[in-house]
Amino acid sequence: MSVRLRDIHKVFLLDKQKVSALKGVNLNFSQGSQVAITGRSGAGKSTLLHILGTLERPSQGSLFVGQQDVSSLSDLELSGFRNKNIGFVFQMNNLLSEFSALENVMIPGLIGKLSTKHCLDRAWVVLKAVGLEFRAKHRPGELSGGEQQRVAIARALFMSPKLLLADEPTGNLDKKTSLVIQDLLLKLCDEYKMTMLLVTHDIDLAKRLPKQILMEDGRIIN
Ligand SMILES: Nc1ncnc2c1ncn2[C@@H]1O[C@H](COP(=O)(O)OP(=O)(O)OP(=O)(O)O)[C@@H](O)[C@H]1O
Ligand SMILES: [Mg+2]
Secondary structure, three states: OOEEEEEEEEEEEEOOEEEEEEEEEEEEEOOOOEEEEEOOOOOOHHHHHHHHOOOOOOOEEEEEEOOEEHHHOOHHHHHHHHHHHEEEEEOOOOOOOOOOHHHHHHHHHHHOOOOHHHHHHHHHHHHHHOOOHHHOOOOHHHOOHHHHHHHHHHHHHOOOOOEEEEEOOOOOOOHHHHHHHHHHHHHHHHHHOOEEEEEOOOHHHHHHOOEEEEEEOOEEOO
């Protein structure tokens, strides 16, 4: 899916103090592009990703995800749109600790009111895609960090999103496990023909993507 941002600003108000996290971001991502977003801590990378993911609304500017003008959707429409079209992989995987890997993976389908049978079938397919079907009954606490992240990736893939957003997806992992997750993300992106926007501090990872953009103080500088 293509993504287009025009003059995006984001101002947070904290105790009457204004924090300008984004100061006029213009970007075009074509369908299927894979882009690394890098920059110092506080540059605005996560804020940008949250706006791209429609988790937060910009203070100013427009965002098109595919043909959809996101600002024209109500909060309820937006959550449906997001669930159907956008997959997320964060550093903290946010898996639900009381549920098995299989159940965690099914959650987007249950939110989307798909039948339980369909959700179960699909969950097995995506768990296999990340090579974790043999851990389906394990809860997050019974999985390694790398395995947990693979479950999170399977959950992100569940609805076959055309846009995958990743914020430090390997930030909590050792070097070797990080490489496994990187390989998996890049492979799945090609297979599922997803647009992937990935925030990372890991320069080696950033270099593996065809394109890199650098942020500084709320702006794109390269
Ligand atoms: N909810 C919020 N309320 C107030 N200020 C915020 C909020 N979220 C982010 N900020 C501020 O906006 C700026 C950008 O934050 P952001 O999280 O986007 O940075 P980042 O580039 O992702 O940094 P890191 O690499 O450390 O994750 C920072 O100065 C931060 O303090
Ligand atoms: Mg961040």
